[in-house]
Amino acid sequence: MKIGTCSILESIDPIASYEAAISERSDNAEPNTSKRAKRSVAVHTTFWKPGRTLKIAMYDEDQKTIDKVKSIASKWIENANLKFEFVSGAVGDIRIKIMPSKTGTSISQLGTDALLHPPEEPTMTIGLALEHAEFEATILHEFGHVLGLHHEHQHPDANIPWDLEKVYVWYKEEFNLERARVDSDVLPLPRRKNYTYGDYDPLSIMHYDIDSRLTINNWSHPRGYTLSRKDLEVVSKIYPHGTPYIPHSLIELLNKIKAPFTGSSN
Numbered sequence: 082m083k084i085g086t087c088s089i090l091e092s093i094d095p096i097a098s099y100e101a102a103i104s105e106r107s108d109n110a111e112p113n114t115s116k117r118a119k120r121s122v123a124v125h126t127t128f129w130k131p132g133r134t135l136k137i138a139m140y141d142e143d144q145k146t147i148d149k150v151k152s153i154a155s156k157w158i159e160n161a162n163l164k165f166e167f168v169s170g171a172v173g174d175i176r177i178k179i180m181p182s183k184t185g186t187s188i189s190q191l192g193t194d195a196l197l198h199p200p201e202e203p204t205m206t207i208g209l210a211l212e213h214a215e216f217e218a219t220i221l222h223e224f225g226h227v228l229g230l231h232h233e234h235q236h237p238d239a240n241i242p243w244d245l246e247k248v249y250v251w252y253k254e255e256f257n258l259e260r261a262r263v264d265s266d267v268l269p270l271p272r273r274k275n276y277t278y279g280d281y282d283p284l285s286i287m288h289y290d291i292d293s294r295l296t297i298n299n300w301s302h303p304r305g306y307t308l309s310r311k312d313l314e315v316v317s318k319i320y321p322h323g324t325p326y327i328p329h330s331l332i333e334l335l336n337k338i339k340a341p342f343t344g345s346s347n
């Protein structure tokens with residue numbers, strides 16, 4: 082069965098993306114020094130501040146659809162310190178439009194990049210109808226992007242034996258994707274120096290299904306339909322419960338300030 086693909090709508094302005102990310106949460110700038118899980122393959126992460134409520138607007142949708150999307154998306158945050166407030170209408174941090182299309186392509190902004198998107202435009206479009214067998218898996222996948230997670234099949238350790246020329250031709254024919262889009266959404270991203278990656282998780286909902294026609298020696302990989310154990314683990318580490326959220330940079334600063342007074346007893 083041919084199913085829809087997914088594009089990450091990255092901010093066209095990397096500096097604005099960086100600034101929005103660190104103003105939301107300063108440790109988005111320091112993916113290598115924080116002890117929390119590292120998953121994103123971007124230069125900076127785009128995670129939301131733990132404890133935050135994300136307002137999620139759904140355009141022109143009936144309550145049944147809103148309830149369905151809410152119940153699916155909420156599976157991500159069962160163990161995470163983040164809340165979703167679903168509203169009807171066009172005003173929200175995340176704005177979802179369900180637009181079934183021939184290619185079934187869905188699109189989402191990555192984490193805090195949604196803050197930079199023009200307010201009159203959706204930050205997520207879903208290319209499948211509510212009744213589609215892949216609807217739930219698609220909502221889960223796109224909400225992974227909302228939480229700041231990148232594609233798992235693009236992890237530098239994925240080692241998928243892609244047959245590159247076939248990949249470009251297939252994505253052009255099936256989804257009208259240009260080569261640059263295939264490079265940014267499908268193929269492995271270059272390993273960044275000084276960047277600590279989390280372990281590759283082939284069961285992640287953020288992993289595409291890989292068709293045997295696109296690989297060497299008919300290698301294939303089915304898509305997941307549910308969140309993997311590691312998906313949930315990663316998100317609960319990125320958005321931890323418990324102690325109030327203190328940015329890593331602030332902890333370091335406080336430690337530096339405290340240091341000269343250690344041992345004094347006035």
Ligand SMILES: [Zn+2]
Binds near residue numbers: 088089222223226232
């Ligand atoms: Zn995706």
